[in-house]
Amino acid sequence: MIVRRYRGKSLESLRETVQRELGEGAVIVSSRKLGAEGLMGKIAGAEFEVVAALDDASAEELDDSRQEALVEKVAGAVKPQVMSIRREIKMQDDKLVDLEEKMATMCDQLSRIEKRSHQAPAPVISISSGGEAKGPFSHLPAEWREALVAAARVPGAGPTQLLDSLASRLSAADGILFRRNSGEGPDVFALVGPTGVGKTTTLAKLAAFATLRRKLSCALITLDTFRVGGADQLREYARLLGADFSVVFSGDELRRQLDRVKDRDVVFIDTQGRASRDRAGVETVCKILATAPECTPVLTLPANIRAGDAQQALKAWGRLDPACLILTKADESGCCDGLPSLLQQAAIPVVYITHGQRVPEDLQPARAESLAAMICPELAPNPFLPAENPE
Ligand SMILES: Nc1nc2c(ncn2[C@@H]2O[C@H](COP(=O)(O)OP(=O)(O)OP(=O)(O)O)[C@@H](O)[C@H]2O)c(=O)[nH]1
């Protein structure tokens, strides 16, 4: 219970005070007019005194209503702050929406860039059209390098486009079209070139292809009487293939043998290897082949030939006016920096590329893209290099 004493000028005003402060549930338990001891009260302007009481239940109600009033008061006080926080949150919300939109735009741009980079990866190599001494493309003739520079400048250009640009300058004939004898004599091919480049092995591969795949009748003739055992290698292949085989020592003998096998579909002539600087040796081969005007000379050179050696080989064997090139040992040619100079100067198509010792498997019709990859492995891996065995 709450008990309070109030003093005032009139009972009426005291009742109002009691009700205001203690609420409707308050009861005035006593009242009196102030006497002598109330002189001080009188001086202070008070003439009456009341004692008011409020029981516990009413006191709780009073507390509740006070609390409500307090809450309202507090709410009123914090309302401006709440409003400002709300405004701040709204601003932050707007900023977030703005950021989300920007993020979506950036994601879109990123995905487009990513897509473009998949279609045409950015060139990893810088090309200079100048004649720099060293660099990934310094082994290319200036004209080819300039074409690559132009290709690299096209927006979105990548290694594939550069490879295509290079390939478009290379002449490849995708093999030899071996024909069935039409009655005018067989197709005759002679493989010529420096020593040990793979002429005999390649000839055996070609003969195997013509015999086994194309079902053509073949004759093999060798001029290689110069080297001990030179003829034996081919004789063995001829035996395995069931092909006609003969060894000739001179132009006359070659002529006679060619006349003898004129009913065959294809004739392959193996020649002795001669160093390109060995003029007399090369001359011997040229003289013998001169008796066979129907013969198509095929210049056989290793894919990793040095530019200087290529020049020398073309000078020496160019006398035979070869119709096409076979590149050998591509499997051993990690570096083909002499090839551009060879191909540009020779100006004849590459018909086959050999890439191993197996007969007949390691022989492939030439493709310009493969040649381009051999020349510039920075643009695409050389397809003929076998994977290195783990150590
Ligand atoms: N790795 C590799 N080796 C080859 C390839 N072609 C030939 N060879 C090897 O090269 C060596 C010489 O091959 P030949 O066919 O005898 O070469 P050639 O030009 O007839 O030699 P000469 O008659 O002496 O001038 C042999 O060991 C062959 O197995 C090739 O494409 N890759």
Ligand SMILES: [Mg+2]
């Ligand atoms: Mg040989």
